[in-house]
Amino acid sequence: MGREYGKETICIQSGWKPKNGEPRVLPIYQSTTFKYETSEQMGRLFDLEESGFFYTRLQNPTNEFVAQKICELEGGVAAMLTSSGQAANYYAVFNICEAGGHVVMSSTVYGGTFNLLTVTMKKMGIECTVVDPDASEEELNGAFRENTKCVLAETIANPALVVLDIEKFARAAHSHQVPLIVDNTFATPINCRPFEWGADIVTHSTTKYMDGHGICVGGAIVDSGNFDWGKYPDKYPGLCAPDESYHGITYTERFGKMAYITKATSQLMRDLGSIQSPQNAFLLNLGLETLHLRVPRHCENALKVAAYLEKNDKVAWVNYPGLEGNKYYELARKYMPEGTCGVISFGLKGGRAAASKMMDHLQLAAIVTHVADARTCVLHPASHTHRQMSDEQLVEAGVAPDLIRLSVGIENADDIIADLEQALEAVDG
Ligand SMILES: *Cc1c(COP(=O)(O)O)cnc(C)c1O
DSSP: OOSOOOHHHHHHHSSOOOOTTSOSSOOOOOOSBOOOSOHHHHHHHHTTSSOOOSBTTTOOHHHHHHHHHHHHHHTOSEEEEESSHHHHHHHHHHTTOOTTOEEEEETTSOHHHHHIIIIIHHHTTOEEEEEOTTOOHHHHHTTOOTTEEEEEEESBOTTTOOBOOHHHHHHHHHHTTOOEEEEOTTTHHHHOOGGGGTOSEEEEETTTTTTOSSOOOOEEEEEOSOSOGGGOTTTOHHHHSOBGGGTTBOHHHHHGGGHHHHHIIIIIIHHHOOOOOHHHHHHHHHHHTTHHHHHHHHHHHHHHHHHHHHHOTTEEEEEOTTSTTOTTHHHHHHHOTTOOOSEEEEEETTHHHHHHHHHHHOSSSEEOSOOSSSSOEEEOTTTTTTTTSOHHHHHHTTOOTTOEEEEOOSSOHHHHHHHHHHHHHTSOO
């Protein structure tokens, strides 16, 4: 095949590649199960001696083709879809970190991820040390322990909009012989490919820009194939020692660079079952076909809106990493030269009360829990998504109590600004 395609071509053409006479568009394989000619062949599939489909909880062709597209966009070697972004981060960590293990995690990760690691996985015997993403390398190194299995962080944190110094985190992870897992939901592979900067595994909430239309909850995990699990057999027995639930298969020996995703599919998905439905995967694929067009437009609109807000008298502060003078502007230019994301956060001089009033006056921008889709929407994390967190945790997570999260859509930018303007007029100066 010689030529490596650009991301635009991958968005449109990758994944499903029809053979002669087959449907041009990715079909929905709406079937739980798959038929074989001989009992022996089915047996070989169950033994993972042959690859193929047998039950949709483990693998489904529609899902596979969509996972392949995401894999190619990220420049990985293997990928899988999950039912949600939550499931993706859970599987990505749990695949290599069991009871007795320890995770180093950035403090500014998405609220759901924060709870997953510090509350729910803690109950499973997995410990987590939370680190400031802006910590020095020395401080970062101090967070690691003998039993640390991975590092978890977000390219652009939701909703703190902290840009991760991916190289710094990768260096710290690798100097402790563990992989760096990066949740790339907000940047998307259109703006940043974390593998190029040293990340080993990427996760996604496909619910956001990848879907892009606010229609399906979903997730994905992509492996770069770069982390050499086999070098640390004592640290990663799940990958490097025989799996008794699979007739003693050793994933690293049998599957090489595919070991991590193969284990996550054939063991975690088998036992925990957080699959994406093929219908949803089909819709996700439609979203992916325009990802390369939508993401730049989101960024262009967000920059215009951020610049407008910055100049408005009633606005106390604006946080958008694409804005010159922002704390993360330089990091954003390095890792995402073409743009960051469509999400902005800001606070009003009138604080919490003014935020509620302004939000109630918005007409175009809707108050919804969701972010990162075609329609402009707005949320007050302290009263909504991050409601379970204490004020102290909020500050640690980079979410000021007065923070308004504005997800700028791909409508006409002037219309979005006019809507904000009339809503701000309703707020007392
Ligand atoms: C939304 C989100 C998640 C959780 O994804 P769901 O699809 O809602 O389960 C995880 N990480 C980030 C960065 C997110 O924005």
